[in-house]
Amino acid sequence: MADPTHDTALRVDSLGVSFQGVTALQGVSFSVPAGGVSAVIGPNGAGKTTLFNCISGVARHLGTVELEGRDLSRLHADRRAALGIARTFQTPLLIPELSALDNVLLGAHGRMKGGLLSSILRPPPVTRAERAMRARASELLKRLGLHHSQDHRVDSLPHGDRRRVEVARALIAEPRLLLLDEPAAGLGADEASELLADIEEFAAHTGMTCVLVEHDVGLVMRVSRHVVVLDAGRLLVAGPPAEVAADERVIAAYLGDDWSEVEV
Ligand SMILES: Nc1ncnc2c1ncn2[C@@H]1O[C@H](COP(=O)(O)OP(=O)(O)OP(=O)(O)O)[C@@H](O)[C@H]1O
Numbered sequence: 001m002a003d004p005t006h007d008t009a010l011r012v013d014s015l016g017v018s019f020q021g022v023t024a025l026q027g028v029s030f031s032v033p034a035g036g037v038s039a040v041i042g043p044n045g046a047g048k049t050t051l052f053n054c055i056s057g058v059a060r061h062l063g064t065v066e067l068e069g070r071d072l073s074r075l076h077a078d079r080r081a082a083l084g085i086a087r088t089f090q091t092p093l094l095i096p097e098l099s100a101l102d103n104v105l106l107g108a109h110g111r112m113k114g115g116l117l118s119s120i121l122r123p124p125p126v127t128r129a130e131r132a133m134r135a136r137a138s139e140l141l142k143r144l145g146l147h148h149s150q151d152h153r154v155d156s157l158p159h160g161d162r163r164r165v166e167v168a169r170a171l172i173a174e175p176r177l178l179l180l181d182e183p184a185a186g187l188g189a190d191e192a193s194e195l196l197a198d199i200e201e202f203a204a205h206t207g208m209t210c211v212l213v214e215h216d217v218g219l220v221m222r223v224s225r226h227v228v229v230l231d232a233g234r235l236l237v238a239g240p241p242a243e244v245a246a247d248e249r250v251i252a253a254y255l256g257d258d259w260s261e262v263e264v
């Protein structure tokens, strides 16, 4: 297992990805401190989702990815997940016909022996391990404010609740590193702040590290320990929010005049 006492959660070095000759990421290197919430920002097409695809092992890449000091670069996505990387997707990938609880349980399949999917699809009796995992899924939904909807089909839930189900599904794997790709997309400002506050609290409670992509720069600067700025597939700057906010290149290349409005 990765070393949980490490003070750097994630380190990437010289990451590069091309799609049919088009460079999506090039020479990207940075570290993220262990614990709490950090963020990746950048304009549309900057390479944020591609970066998450590299870290989680979904995309083939050049360069290295280290989780708590362990080199994962040569491992497939399922091994990286088993070693502690969980993620959500920019477009939620929930199974509409299943309940919120069963969707969360799908995130635990790597931790269950003997086919969790079949345990969702077949009637009781379930094993003791399955019961324990159901209780855990229920607890997570409760902590995210969804205990009243756990048995509802996800396609009947409001958009914000579906986002929370996705987060719960990633959390049930008890990740060391949680990657959230625009978890607050489509939410109102208050709902987005509440969701990020819940994620922050969860990270503080469990010691996991969360890295999120978020377009609301003000929100990012309020919740993040460390901010990584990508621009056109390259790292522009990475550092504490106040440092990033003061960086001339960030102001010029990405944030423009609106930046002066953001309090950090
Ligand atoms: N599978 C793919 N095939 C070809 N090009 C791709 C693929 N995935 C991403 N790209 C390209 O790589 C670049 C980075 O895309 P990416 O989706 O990582 O950006 P992003 O920062 O997440 O943008 P957004 O804010 O719109 O989500 C873009 O130019 C995109 O068109």
Ligand SMILES: [Mg+2]
Pocket (backbone or CB within 6 Å): 048, 049, 050, 090
């Ligand atoms: Mg994206």
